[in-house]
Amino acid sequence: QQQVKQSPQSLIVQKGGISIINCAYENTAFDYFPWYQQFPGKGPALLIAIRPDVSEKKEGRFTISFNKSAKQFSLHIMDSQPGDSATYFCAASNGGGADGLTFGKGTHLIIQP
Amino acid sequence: GAVVSQHPSRVICKSGTSVKIECRSLDFQATTMFWYRQFPKQSLMLMATSNEGSKATYEQGVEKDKFLINHASLTLSTLTVTSAHPEDSSFYICSARGQGANTIYFGEGSWLTVV
Numbered sequence: 001q002q003q004v005k006q007s008p009q010s011l012i013v014q015k016g017g018i019s020i021i022n023c024a025y026e027n028t029a030f031d032y033f034p035w036y037q038q039f040p041g042k043g044p045a046l047l048i049a050i051r052p053d054v055s056e057k058k059e060g061r062f063t064i065s066f067n068k069s070a071k072q073f074s075l076h077i078m079d080s081q082p083g084d085s086a087t088y089f090c091a092a093s094n095g096g097g098a099d100g101l102t103f104g105k106g107t108h109l110i111i112q113p
Numbered sequence: 114g115a116v117v118s119q120h121p122s123r124v125i126c127k128s129g130t131s132v133k134i135e136c137r138s139l140d141f142q143a144t145t146m147f148w149y150r151q152f153p154k155q156s157l158m159l160m161a162t163s164n165e166g167s168k169a170t171y172e173q174g175v176e177k178d179k180f181l182i183n184h185a186s187l188t189l190s191t192l193t194v195t196s197a198h199p200e201d202s203s204f205y206i207c208s209a210r211g212q213g214a215n216t217i218y219f220g221e222g223s224w225l226t227v228v
Contacts, residue, residue, distance in 0.1 A: 034217070036219070041222075041224075042221055042222065043119070043206050043219040043220050043221045043222040044157065044206070044219050045219065046216065046217070046218065046219070049216070089156060089157065099162070100147045100159040100162050100172075101147070101157075101159065101208075101217065102159070103156045103157045103158075104156065105155070105156045106155075106156050
């Protein structure tokens with residue numbers, strides 16, 4: 001059972017555009033929703049995370065939008081740059097992050113110059 | 114920020130031998146560490162959760178006798194792949210969480226190739 005569904009699988013965006021990646025979850029006990037960026041051969045790096053008590057969180061060019069009733073959350077990358085080209089994973093866990101993360105399948109993002 | 118270090122970053126071992134991967138939290142005490150496995154172009158799959166001083170909790174389908182996890186101190190967890198086989202070749206990644214903290218930090222990962 002895939003508990004976190006991520007889409008699209010791959011995404012190509014022009015430089016300066018907005019990259020949008022979506023995730024949907026099934027387990028209503030999830031209460032911590034982070035996004036990770038991973039470059040080839042490297043471990044994932046935390047970008048931004050949100051908890052269900054807020055609907056949006058912004059850090060620099062990265063914004064998470066969270067819809068609790070729809071059990072969906074999304075990552076928006078504003079003014080996308082070629083250096084943003086990477087694989088992005090959404091994830092979710094219980095216990096405010098205390099439990100292990102359940103990851104989405106990932107989105108391969110390419111920013112074209 | 115918090116840093117989690119893994120060693121070795123790459124290891125090649127012969128089939129049938131055992132290999133140990135270390136995960137260290139460098140500037141915080143990690144009460145909980147997690148081990149993940151990632152095949153090329155796939156997502157991360159949680160293998161086990163370890164709490165300092167207690168036995169690890171393994172996810173369904175993960176052989177605990179094959180993937181030995183030890184979390185002997187608040188800054189070190191080890192994963193030992195025993196009797197390794199080529200199908201164990203993968204990218205192994207650890208993550209750590211400090212006591213009372215809400216953020217999980219990942220290590221850089223360890224590439225294991227079994228020949």
